[in-house]
Amino acid sequence: xxxxxxxxxxxxxxxxxxxxxxxxxxxxxxxxxxxxxxxxxxxxxxxxxxxxxxxxxxxxxxxxxxxxxxxxxxxxxxxxxxxxxxxxxxxxxxxxxxxxxxxxxxxxxxxxxxxxxxxxxxxxxxxxxxxxxxxxxxxxxxxxxxxxxxxxxxxxxxxxxxxxxxxxxxxxxxx
Numbered sequence: 001x002x003x004x005x006x007x008x009x010x011x012x013x014x015x016x017x018x019x020x021x022x023x024x025x026x027x028x029x030x031x032x033x034x035x036x037x038x039x040x041x042x043x044x045x046x047x048x049x050x051x052x053x054x055x056x057x058x059x060x061x062x063x064x065x066x067x068x069x070x071x072x073x074x075x076x077x078x079x080x081x082x083x084x085x086x087x088x089x090x091x092x093x094x095x096x097x098x099x100x101x102x103x104x105x106x107x108x109x110x111x112x113x114x115x116x117x118x119x120x121x122x123x124x125x126x127x128x129x130x131x132x133x134x135x136x137x138x139x140x141x142x143x144x145x146x147x148x149x150x151x152x153x154x155x156x157x158x159x160x161x162x163x164x165x166x167x168x169x170x171x172x173x174x175x
Contacts, residue, residue, distance in 0.1 A: 037085060037166070038085050038173050039173070040168065041088070041171055042171060043167065043168070043169065043170055044075070044089055044091060044168075046167075047165075047167050048073055048091055048093075050142075050164065051073070051092065051093050051144070051163070051164060052093070054162045055070070055093060055095060057115070057119075058116065058160060058162075059160070061112075061115045062097070062108050062112065062160075063104055063107045063108055063111060064097050064098070064100050064104050064158070065097070066097055066098075066160075067096050067098035068096050070093055070095055071093070071094060072093075073092065073093050074092050074093070074094075075089050075090070075091045076089065076090050078090050078166035085173060085174065086174070087168065087169075087174035088167060088168055089168075090164055090165065090167070091163065091164050092162060092163030092164065093161070093162060094160070094161040095159065095160045095161075096157060096158075096159050097157070097158040097160060098158065099158075100150075102153060105150075105151070105153075105155075105158060108148070109148060109151050112135065112137075112148045116137045116146055119139070120139060120140065121137035121138060121139050121140075122137065122138055122139075122140055123136070124136035124138050124145070133154075133155045134147055134148060134150070134151055135147070135148045135151055142165065143165035144163065144165065146161070147160075147161040148160055148161075149161065
């Protein structure tokens, strides 16, 4: 019988982030028709700059701060479960806030929600019957999505994620 080594925290956070980004990519491209999806967008670099701006603004208002440096951006193709056109990308970045005690967690959840709803973000409903451990808020003006994972009392690690809508890497549709 062999024992397996425990998965390090950064591995669990990365795996959770990838799962969340994949789920987000399947449902968050922000355009409903092929014609809307073929329109110019901001560039992928502009989306990354916007994400870092949102992360900095949210973090400045939270009672807890990240426990490690931000990982690289996670870029995904937007064509999964998508009617096209293909070539658009979605990007996100996750910050690990660590194992936050209950009292600080409730203050963090309130600060996250209060700040972003004050900026015009709106709650994204979860599917009926799902028991998720997160809060998702979307900016209806630009479709950026902010997620706070690990919000329940039973959750351990708290993570902050911001993701972009689907964008053309250089801002213009592929030819």
